[in-house]
Amino acid sequence: MPMREGIYGLIAEFDTPTELVQAAKAAYASGYRRMDCYTPYPLEEAAEAIGFDEPTEKGVARICLLGGLIGGCAMFSLESWVSIWAYPLNIAGRPLFSWPAFIVPAYEWTILFAGLSAAYGMLALNRLPAPYHPVFNAPNFRDGATTDKFFLCLEAADPKFSVSESRAFLESFRPVSVVEVDH
Amino acid sequence: MSNEHGHHAKHLPADLSAPASVARWRNRALLVALVFALLAAADFYLHPSDLSLDYVLRGWLMGLIVCFSFAVGGMALLMVQHVSGGKWGLLIRRPLEAMSRTLPLVFLMFLPVAICVKRLYLWARISNPEEALHAGIINAIQAHAIAYKRPFLNIEGFWIRGIAYFAIWGTFIFILNRWSRQRDTDTQHGNWYWQKRFENLSGAGLLIYSITLTGASIDWVMSLDPTWYSSVYGLLFLVAQGYAALAMVILITLALSQDEPLKSIFRTTEQHDLGKLCFAFVMLNIYIAFSQYLIIWSGNLPEEIRWYMDRITGGWGYVIGLDFAFHWLLPFTLLLSRDIKRNKRRLAAVCCIMLFARFLDTFWLIAPNFADIHHNFHFSAELLQYIFVPAAMTGLWVAYMTHQLRQRPVVAINDPHLSEILEPEHAHA
Numbered sequence: 330m331p332m333r334e335g336i337y338g339l340i341a342e343f344d345t346p347t348e349l350v351q352a353a354k355a356a357y358a359s360g361y362r363r364m365d366c367y368t369p370y371p372l373e374e375a376a377e378a379i380g381f382d383e384p385t386e387k388g389v390a391r392i393c394l395l396g397g398l399i400g401g402c403a404m405f406s407l408e409s410w411v412s413i414w415a416y417p418l419n420i421a422g423r424p425l426f427s428w429p430a431f432i433v434p435a436y437e438w439t440i441l442f443a444g445l446s447a448a449y450g451m452l453a454l455n456r457l458p459a460p461y462h463p464v465f466n467a468p469n470f471r472d473g474a475t476t477d478k479f480f481l482c483l484e485a486a487d488p489k490f491s492v493s494e495s496r497a498f499l500e501s502f503r504p505v506s507v508v509e510v511d512h
Numbered sequence: 513m514s515n516e517h518g519h520h521a522k523h524l525p526a527d528l529s530a531p532a533s534v535a536r537w538r539n540r541a542l543l544v545a546l547v548f549a550l551l552a553a554a555d556f557y558l559h560p561s562d563l564s565l566d567y568v569l570r571g572w573l574m575g576l577i578v579c580f581s582f583a584v585g586g587m588a589l590l591m592v593q594h595v596s597g598g599k600w601g602l603l604i605r606r607p608l609e610a611m612s613r614t615l616p617l618v619f620l621m622f623l624p625v626a627i628c629v630k631r632l633y634l635w636a637r638i639s640n641p642e643e644a645l646h647a648g649i650i651n652a653i654q655a656h657a658i659a660y661k662r663p664f665l666n667i668e669g670f671w672i673r674g675i676a677y678f679a680i681w682g683t684f685i686f687i688l689n690r691w692s693r694q695r696d697t698d699t700q701h702g703n704w705y706w707q708k709r710f711e712n713l714s715g716a717g718l719l720i721y722s723i724t725l726t727g728a729s730i731d732w733v734m735s736l737d738p739t740w741y742s743s744v745y746g747l748l749f750l751v752a753q754g755y756a757a758l759a760m761v762i763l764i765t766l767a768l769s770q771d772e773p774l775k776s777i778f779r780t781t782e783q784h785d786l787g788k789l790c791f792a793f794v795m796l797n798i799y800i801a802f803s804q805y806l807i808i809w810s811g812n813l814p815e816e817i818r819w820y821m822d823r824i825t826g827g828w829g830y831v832i833g834l835d836f837a838f839h840w841l842l843p844f845t846l847l848l849s850r851d852i853k854r855n856k857r858r859l860a861a862v863c864c865i866m867l868f869a870r871f872l873d874t875f876w877l878i879a880p881n882f883a884d885i886h887h888n889f890h891f892s893a894e895l896l897q898y899i900f901v902p903a904a905m906t907g908l909w910v911a912y913m914t915h916q917l918r919q920r921p922v923v924a925i926n927d928p929h930l931s932e933i934l935e936p937e938h939a940h941a
Contacts, residue, residue: 374937382851390850394848421812423812429805429806429809429810430806430810432802432806433806
């Protein structure tokens with residue numbers, strides 16, 4: 330793998346979730362988009378602060394809906410095909426296309442496919458599993474990210490990113506530290 | 513938790529009494545009740561026919577069932593939130609209590625049904641099934657069912673059970689409301705003392721509620737057709753009642769949150785939770801309704817299937833189609849969206865759809881029981897009584913509920929969840 334130029338980004342360390350969310354909101358407001366928050370436990374507000382609610386970020390919801398629709402239609406079609414064409418049996422004089430009986434399995438498949446596509450879609454969109462991620466190159470990240478520290482990483486891939494200006498921007502929120510992250 | 517950036521916990525507003533707008537709702541509701549009562553009277557006098565009074569009574573029964581589901585469903589949800597606990601229940605507690613305290617009005621609405629029981633219920637009108645069968649008034653199945661079910665379906669039993677149900681619900685509502693007021697001012701006992709008291713009462717109350725509600729649903733609605741029975745009917749009614757009461761309490765709470773004191777303490781987090789609960793009720797309702805249909809459709813037995821045939825064929829298909837769309841399809845698809853659950857106006861619109869669905873469904877349950885219209889849904893001037901009378905009764909109910917809402921502070925204090933809902937929304941740490 331060729332060596333990549335420059336750094337992956339700048340990571341700021343905060344002591345409290347409130348400070349992190351404030352910094353993340355300000356970064357989003359001033360135009361940064363390629364960034365991420367890292368917290369020891371799920372923090373919904375951090376996701377909202379970096380634009381999770383924007384329409385472009387609703388990938389998991391769409392994949393889940395699509396999965397559910399595909400699952401429901403697939404099972405309903407399978408049952409219809411079996412009952413009408415493949416094995417047309419007269420059951421108690423009912424029509425071959427007896428849709429009420431098809432609803433329950435179709436419903437179960439809707440749930441199954443929606444659930445699986447939400448879970449796997451989430452993993453895929455997060456590019457997980459990831460055996461390597463550059464943020465672990467920051468020593469303070471390794472120590473604090475899973476215990477009691479809150480991190481905001483502005484990535485160098487963002488067009489607005491510049492090492493000096495972004496560092497000054499992050500430092501204006503009085504973080505514990507701002508560290509350059511190597512690739 | 514650092515507060516240096518001004519993220520302080522909010523303070524409870526000093527004045528917790530109901531905002532002045534509640535009095536305006538009362539006036540509006542009374543106006544609606546008056547207009548529809550006049551329309552009902554006009555319809556009754558301008559189109560006299562043999563069935564004029566019958567249709568007024570049928571509309572009255574529908575209005576009773578709807579108002580009853582708000583009052584007693586409100587009591588049931590109140591008990592559920594006492595048993596389950598959780599932040600979501602705190603701000604809807606006072607509206608639920610106000611809804612439950614409308615029971616005396618619902619009892620007054622019940623009296624005309626009990627007095628005119630012979631006009632509404634076939635089993636009450638036929639005193640001698642044998643004779644009626646020979647005279648050709650009823651068929652053999654009806655004659656058999658009425659004679660066989662006589663030990664349960666008789667006028668004395670109808671009255672005694674009806675009064676017993678109201679006495680039981682009234683006792684629970686009285687105690688729940690009394691304790692709630694005592695709790696507000698109590699300084700002697702801790703939160704846990706009250707929490708345990710409410711939990712113990714509500715746990716037993718929910719069990720008794722589900723039994724009495726099953727009885728009431730059989731007496732008042734299912735027995736309109738004495739030949740038919742379904743063992744899931746009580747549960748279906750119970751879920752529908754939760755569905756109606758939840759939609760109503762969310763509408764009340766959203767309307768209250770336009771003004772202080774709720775304006776500053778009703779958070780999107782709790783609103784989102786209530787939206788999710790609506791979604792659960794929408795799913796549970798269709799689940800049970802469809803189970804009943806699927807079982808009866810699969811069995812295809814002549815004594816059961818006729819109930820559905822009365823309600824699907826002869827024009828009733830349009831009614832059940834609309835019922836399905838408003839009861840499940842629309843609220844389900846809308847409530848899938850996170851944004852709709854978190855937006856006040858949109859969630860209120862969904863709740864209105866759900867309430868409309870309850871009216872439509874109650875109509876669909878009641879109206880096709882009568883021989884002049886089953887298998888044959890057609891418009892007549894009398895049919896409008898199914899709109900006028902329930903609308904007038906609901907208007908009156910809303911007016912009385914707002915009167916009850918003004919009697920107490922709209923936020924219950926002395927509760928451990930109070931400090932939680934006063935926190936800023938992103939301070940889950």
